[in-house]
Amino acid sequence: MKKILGLLFLLSFLFAQTTGKISGVVVDKEKKDALPGANIYIINSAYGTASDGEGRFTIINIPPGKYTLKVDMIGYKSVQLDELIVSVNRTTSLDIEMESTVIEGEVVTVEVSRLTQKKDQTGTIKNISSEEIDALPVENIGNVINMQAGVVNGHFRGGRNTEVTYMIDGVQVDESYGGGSAAVDVQPEAVQDLEVITGTFNAEYGRAMSGVVNMVTRDGGPKFEGSISGASSSFFTNSTDSNGDDVFIGLSPSLNRSEDLKFSLGGPVIGDKVTFFTNFRKQNNRGHLNGYRLFTVTDSSDFYSDNPLEWNSSKSGDRSYVPMNTSDNTSALLKIGFNFIKGVRFSLLNSYSDDTWYWYDHSMKYNPDGRVGSHKNTFYSAFQVNHMITPKFFYELKIAYMKNKTGTYLYEDSLDTRYVHDKYLESYGSGFFTGGQQKEHTKHRDLDQTIKFDVTWQANHNHSFKLGLMGISHDVKHKWQMIRNKYDGQSDLSIYEPEVFGDSTVYADIFAVKPKEAAAYIQDKMEFENMVINFGIRYDYFDPASYYPSDRRNPANQLVLPDSMMSSRIDAPVIDQLSPRVGFAYQLGGQAVLHFSYGHFFQMPPLYSMYQNKSFLIGPSDYSTTMGSVLLEPEKTITYEIGLWQELTRGVNLDVALFYRDIYNLLSTKIISTYNQIEYGLYSNKDYGNVRGLEVTVDLGNGSMKGMLNYTLQYTRGNADNPTQTFDRAGNNMD
Secondary structure, three states: OHHHHHHHHHHOOOOOOOOEEEEEEEEEOOOOOEOOOOEEEEOOOOOEEEOOOOOEEEEEEEOOEEEEEEEEOOOEOEEEEEEEEEOOOOEEEEEEEEOEOOOOOOEEEEOOOHHHHOOOOOOOEEEEEHHHHHHOOOOOHHHHHHOOOOEEOOEEOOOOHHHEEEEEOOEEOEOOOOOOOEOOOOOHHHEEEEEEEOOOOOOOOOOOOOEEEEEEEOOOOOOOEEEEEEEEEOOOOOOEOOOOOEOOOOOOOOOOOEEEEEEEEEEEEEOOOEEEEEEEEEEEEEOOOEEEOOOOOOOOEEOOOOOHHHOEEOOOOOOOEEEOOEEEEEEEEEEEEEOOOOOEEEEEEEEEEEEEEEOOOHHHOOOHHHOOEEEEEEEEEEEEEEEEEEOOEEEEEEEEEEEEEEEEEOOOOOOOOOOOOHHHOOOOOOOOOOOOOOOEEEEEEEEEEEEEEEEEEEOOOOEEEEEEEEEEEEEEEEEEEEOEEOOOOOOOOOOOOEEOOOOOOOOEEEEEEOOEEEEEEEEEEEEOOOEEEEEEEEEEEEEOOOEEEOOOOOOOOOOOOOHHHOOOEEEOOOEEEEEEEEEEEEEOOOOEEEEEEEEEEEEOOOOHHHHOOOOOOOOOOOOOOEEOOOOOOOEEEEEEEEEEEEEEEOOEEEEEEEEEEEEEEEEEEEEEEOOOOOEEEEEEEEEEEEEEEEEEEEEEEEOOEEEEEEEEEEEEEEOOOOOOHHHHHHHOOOO
């Protein structure tokens, strides 16, 4: 088995799906007899087919979007369906009735029923089109996601924010080290179709327990289309405290102005053979919380005396107001599509983002120049080939490269000569730092390489098989260092030069690891007249490519003890598991669908919990050290869901879902005591939680007016809110 999986890594195959399907039946309107030989095609495209002897038809591998479908047959009026929506990974089911005629060229335009998009929904899935995104008052894709029922600030149905996987065109782009977000930024204007799954999901999706977000990017069209916009905003308030002083100091339109520039353009390069789409956004946000530069980093104060007359403080700042909750964000995307060969489409996507954030720190209110900031720089490139071998069989091949660099620091160089002596970092008495600098210095880099291959076979009108293999190669480099004084311990305490240490001390955590993961699955989508069944099984594999100490009570052999109490390094084992998934959807009458789904969902904890403090060094005091473990098991969720979709009246749809989730092996931190009785935290799988809830969504639509109302009632229980809660409370002598 290991040799086979090793080969899979070399091949690096992965399944993903970014297209949809149209299927249905064509019958005589009066006699209800099947009509074989009818021509069904999408206007202004190469997609089309003919109905078989039973009047049935299927068109697969259609990119998501809004289309016009036409049905022609000699002796019958043509039928045209306008604004037919195809969503990623979904089947649009149609029942087409044709009227006989003796006049050629007559066309009957039929309104598309909302039921056509719901018949195959075996779980809670929301597909949001580009038109709907454009109409929403949102600033980013995260705002769209948070509008969905069951989603609160990135948490899906009560799960931690690390339980969601984010995908671009079917390629996972998770920030694997921290696990709480997507590493790649995609602007709303660049999204063609957004798939948000908050409940159970099919076997093709992995590395998630609570939800899936799949963003399908736009392609350029046969004509030039674009937009440009700019926005500026500021803050106004007359809020004062009980003394009549401003609550928000220094707030002014000139200082706290934010600006946002957006540009998008798409169109042909060489006719319809080569097209492009590009998107650019630049944001400068100056928030509403200001500091007051009363001090500089080299100012000092002395408030230790009980006599206020003996206090002294130097104030060399320019006394200007400084915005303290700010961000500067730049993102750019370019997608080029090629369509030279019939049945073959391929595209190249490149994305770049550069972001800097500074958060408000009340203790640094009068010394704002001493704060650290957060920095992020991401480059993402993906190449995709879609080859339609026969009208019933196609494959997709995707090659992706992602480099994500993050950091938290004041100066990028940890030995920058602008760092000052720690004696200035003093807040005694006032509670505010009247000088000095924050010395946190972290730099991190993730490099993920992925090659994906998926196969879809429409065996017949009832069975659509999908199968795939998965492989992702991670390359992680992490460097946390505490900036120290090179001359610490010498007689002259005023001398300062910044110094950092290597990974052989508790003042640094530096490591480089290359874990690998893989998966394989097979899935059958069974579609019948009134029922759809999704059944699949998934196999996941993770190789930590690291080691662990044999004795956790002396993990780095800092204590010189007998051989039986000394540690050796042991190679970490490979971790794998199987997860079955099943879902049913049953049509009730003409405008209602009942669904039920069940599944096992696994994911490895974030990489920081496996590799943090990889040198295994324990600090000299209790509860000052946490350590990763490569022996962590996958976190696991078992989910049950039952739901009903009902069209109440034209343009008004009701969606109700009941769900229950058991969450096992949640990331936690257990307390280990060394042989010299120093207690530290080791990441482990001992937390548990469960969630039960009700979601109600009402979709409203009448012409150009659309709306959505949702309500969530949810009960979430667990023994910890976050992985270190129990450890932190123990360190603070709390229950």
